[in-house]
Amino acid sequence: MSADYGRIFKDGLWENNGVLCQMLGMCPTMAMTTSATNGLGMGLATLVVMATSNLLIAALRGYITTQVRIPVFILIIAAMVTLVDLTMNAYMHELYKVLGLFIPLIVSNCLPLGRAEVFAAREPVLPSFCDGLAMGLGFTAALTVIGACREIIGSGTLFADASLLLGPAFKVIELKILPQDSGILVAVLPPGGFLFTGLMLAGKRLLDIRAGKPIVMAGAHGM
């Protein structure tokens, strides 16, 4: 039996995107997308946690009894988050100063737990790892796009401080789109998070309708 890796990645990135279809992980989606760089950083940190926790859960799934699976999943995810937190604090300190506050929040993100329960608990190690990777990438993409829209409209820049996150070589992608102080502030304030996430969701639905796909209200239960 070989897993359909194309399907896994297609699901994670678009068809069953964690943010746009499953609507999980809304807290970091709205709180961390004040700029494209923040969205990207939060997405990448979540990706690492999801890939490693899916891998571990799939590898250990033979030992996890059904009755205690939820606390064990949470334990594994929380352990991975703490690992990422400590490692980043020690070795990627500049980035940690930007994201540090939000790393512990990954524990409360329902997306890793959702994938553990729906996918990693039933599938072999490699497909589960790929599922974590794909879902993480989809999450990162959604957060980066929402962040980019909010940043351009709210602050008039794109990928500001990206070199802090990705290294000095990425200074070139830090763009100034609008003249200074001409942004619409509300886009980067908390209400903007709701507005732009809503617009993204609507956009995805529109594209799906265009493509002639049936609209499924997936939500957290219909994964």
Add this chain to the structure above:
Amino acid sequence: MSDRPIKHAVVLGAFCLGFGTLLAATDLVTHQPIEDRHMEDLQNSLVQVIPPGIHDNNPVTDAIMVKDEAGKDVTVYRAKKDGKVTGVAYALEGSGYGGPISLLLGVDAEGKILGVRATAHKETPGLGDKIDPAKTDWILRFTGLSLGNPPEDKWKVKKDGGYFDQFAGATITPRGVVTAIKGGMDFFTAHKAEMTEVR
């Protein structure tokens, strides 16, 4: 094995032990680097409020505890030259629009401000975050001032009849910062002897 509850307890316990050990090991490895980074951070902020020229010691390690009026311990970093205290720096907390604003205040031995910086805040981008020297030089204007210059009752924003500018559309942030700095200066006056005495 049958489906007895004890089995689940053992499974859960084993996982807790396993991952607990993993985290303990990680902590062991990262503890020192994290400590070093915090030290560097502190040093970097202290450099901004205590000019390097006025001391020949390391203020980060030359710190004393002073009790404030509320009985809380305040860590005071001391700059010394030739064994004499030339300046002190300590953290303050102001209340802003988006929550507490952490400030670091440097004062010389005569009670003149060497520098103030906001080290952490959650003020509104574009409005209250003008206290950040990367945005405007508002906070740099405190350098060189002391209680008496301007007079003590002028340590307020202009809107409250004081000496300091507020920002267009944001009064709460600068008011909180000015009040906090005034409090910091009162703290210096009250504890000057304690802070500058060399034991």
